[in-house]
Amino acid sequence: NAGVTQTPKFRVLKTGQSMTLLCAQDMNHEYMYWYRQDPGMGLRLIHYSVGEGTTAKGEVPDGYNVSRLKKQNFLLGLESAAPSQTSVYFCASSYGFGSGTQYFGPGTRLLVL
Amino acid sequence: GIQVEQSPPDLILQEGANSTLRCNFSDSVNNLQWFHQNPWGQLINLFYIPSGTKQNGRLSATTVATERYSLLYISSSQTTDSGVYFCAVDHNQGGKLIFGQGTELSVKP
Numbered sequence: 001n002a003g004v005t006q007t008p009k010f011r012v013l014k015t016g017q018s019m020t021l022l023c024a025q026d027m028n029h030e031y032m033y034w035y036r037q038d039p040g041m042g043l044r045l046i047h048y049s050v051g052e053g054t055t056a057k058g059e060v061p062d063g064y065n066v067s068r069l070k071k072q073n074f075l076l077g078l079e080s081a082a083p084s085q086t087s088v089y090f091c092a093s094s095y096g097f098g099s100g101t102q103y104f105g106p107g108t109r110l111l112v113l
Numbered sequence: 114g115i116q117v118e119q120s121p122p123d124l125i126l127q128e129g130a131n132s133t134l135r136c137n138f139s140d141s142v143n144n145l146q147w148f149h150q151n152p153w154g155q156l157i158n159l160f161y162i163p164s165g166t167k168q169n170g171r172l173s174a175t176t177v178a179t180e181r182y183s184l185l186y187i188s189s190s191q192t193t194d195s196g197v198y199f200c201a202v203d204h205n206q207g208g209k210l211i212f213g214q215g216t217e218l219s220v221k222p
Contacts, residue, residue, distance in 0.1 A: 031208050042117075042199055042212030050208075058209060088154060094208055101146060102201075102210060104156040 002026055004105035006091050012111045013081045021076040021108050023091030031094045032074035033058075033102065034066060036087040043090060049074055081112045115140045115204040119213035126190050126220045134185040134216045136200030144203035145176055146210065147185050151196045159185070159198075190220045 007022045023032065030051050035043035035058075045058030049068040063085060065077045074093075078085060091105040116139040126132055136145075147159040160167050160174040162183065167174055171190075176183040187194055197217050201210040 033209070035210075040214075042201070042214050043210070044212070045209050048209060090156065092210075096208070100144075101158055101161040102208070103158065104148075107154055107156075109154075 004091055004093055004103050006089075006105040006108050008108060009106070010109045012113065013078075014113055015082060017081050018077070018079050019081065019110075020078075021089055021091075021110075023074045023076070023093075023105060024072055025074075025091075025093040025103070026072060027093060027103065028071070029093035029103075030071075030096050031102075032068065033092040033094075034064070034074065034076045035090045035092065036060065037090060037107075038087050046076065046089075081110075083112050086110060086112045115142070115202060115211055117200060117202055117211055117213040119198075119200055119216050121216060122214065123217045124219070126218065128190060128192060128220055128222050130190050130220075131186070131188045132190060132218070134187070134198050134200075134218075136183040136185070136202075136213055138181050138183075138200075138202050138204075140181070140204050142178065142202040142204050144208070144210070145183055146201050147174055147183070148199045148201065149194075149196050150199060150215070156199075187218075190218075192220045192222055194218060195220045 033048040034046040047066040052071040089108045092102040094102045149157045164178045197215040201212045
């Protein structure tokens with residue numbers, strides 16, 4: 001049981017490049033989330049999903065897109081990366097609505113030059 | 114939206130000392146979690162505690178939902194307790210957690 005995994009662990013992009021971050025969970029959780037963490041701050045929610053085929057915006061969704069084609073995977077896309085998107089990205093999952101623990105992945109460090 | 118405030122922002126302890134971290138929130142919540150972010154950046158679940166008291170080894174937590182605060186107690190601190198402790202709450206928003214700014218703890222040997 002791997003829990004929540006994220007790919008890649010670290011990436012450097014040039015401004016304007018695109019990339020996709022992959023999150024996978026093997027706990028059969030319905031809910032999945034993408035957060036970003038900037039230096040000295042707590043995490044902020046980018047997008048989330050309440051089930052396969054659904055997505056919704058969080059606090060800071062601009063510049064990102066997401067897809068949840070399979071229940072176990074949640075993809076975060078950057079179509080045209082900007083230096084302001086330099087951050088650490090965390091994925092999380094939980095059983096369902098407002099209940100229970102959210103389990104976090106190890107994070108992806110992204111540097112946009 | 115709901116505000117989450119943690120105190121103190123920084124804390125330095127000598128190994129073996131006890132400490133109390135506080136989390137205040139501005140509205141009712143149906144989920145409250147405490148996390149430890151270790152120096153390598155990994156987020157570790159400590160407690161899911163929207164109300165009541167829980168204990169896990171040297172750590173315990175109490176949430177008084179009616180007064181909108183939660184406390185995390187660390188007893189007999191160890192150097193491995195160092196890192197940032199986050200409180201996060203869900204204000205009936207479908208599981209979306211709002212994080213506090215964290216308390217950075219440094220335990221000296």
